[in-house]
Amino acid sequence: MELKELKKCNNCGAQLEPEQDGIIQCKYCGTVYSSDHPEDHDEVEVATLPADTTNNAKKSEIGSGAVFLILIFLTLLIFIIVAFVKSRVSLENDYPESVKLDTAVSSPKSIEEDKKQEGDKVEDPSLATLKILAAIPLDSKTFKKLYSRARKKRDEFSDNLAIYDPTSPQYTNVNAFYIYINKDSSDCNLRFCKQYVSDSWLNINEMIINTDGKNSTYSVSFNKGNSSNSFWEWSYDNVDDYNLPMLVEIANARKVKVKYSGDKYYDVVTINRVQKMALFRELQLYKGLLQQQLKKQ
Structure with missing residues (x-):
């Protein structure tokens, strides 16, 4: 059979592309067919995957490794956050009065301000005397x-x-x-x-x-x-x-x-x-x- 009549790979059955310079190479399994031996698939010049396929495989391996590292990092981060929240809750439960006291000290209010918030007015001393x-x-x-x-x-x-x-x-x-x-x-x-x-x-x-x-x-x-x-x-x-x-x-x-x-x-x-x-x-x-x-x- 002539090379131009070869449509499918005799090795894996994949569809073959038209010949170039008297050679057809299966892009799936890498089997090479020449015009001298169009049917002889035992003489394989390139027994490995094509260069593009090999690169894609390498990229896939690299991508899988990166995803694995990211998952490990996220797992550690979640563990640290959970541990911090638990320790904070434990501190507030053990020292509730201290937490309340710190909050009060950080935002002090005068008696006059408290009365204004409650709707009361600070009475002028002269009014008390006039009473x-x-x-x-x-x-x-x-x-x-x-x-x-x-x-x-x-x-x-x-x-x-x-x-x-x-x-x-x-x-x-x-x-x-x-x-x-x-x-x-x-x-x-x-x-x-x-x-x-x-x-x-x-x-x-x-x-x-x-x-x-x-x-x-x-x-x-x-x-x-x-x-x-x-x-x-x-x-x-x-x-x-x-x-x-x-x-x-x-x-x-x-x-x-x-x-x-x-x-x-x-x-x-x-x-x-x-x-x-x-x-x-x-x-x-x-x-x-x-x-x-x-x-x-």
């Missing part, structure tokens, strides 16, 4: 009159303004029981003044104020002064919202007495009507100034 002064009636006309009649003294060093009732004493060597207002550019507060005069030292270390039968203990420190035949002791301190209700009660009371207790003796002094009225007027002034202060804010 205590609710028992002291005041209108704008009365406030203007009281302020115009008050005795005022400005401190040339601090520019603070002291506002006194006209009946309040100007010296410490007289018996007195009163309050005055200390006002600066942005705020004002009350000062409570107690003065005791006698012919000997009492060395006062405690006051008990009886307001219509109700006793209130007031621990204070007194300063001292004296002349040839007179001894006086006095104490001035700021009034906070804790002691302010006591002064409101005194201003509205019918009968008020003060017991000054010393090292060995004590003395009881009655707070007269003039002193109580002065306390009342000064509380009215204080209330009016706080109201003005809130309007400016």
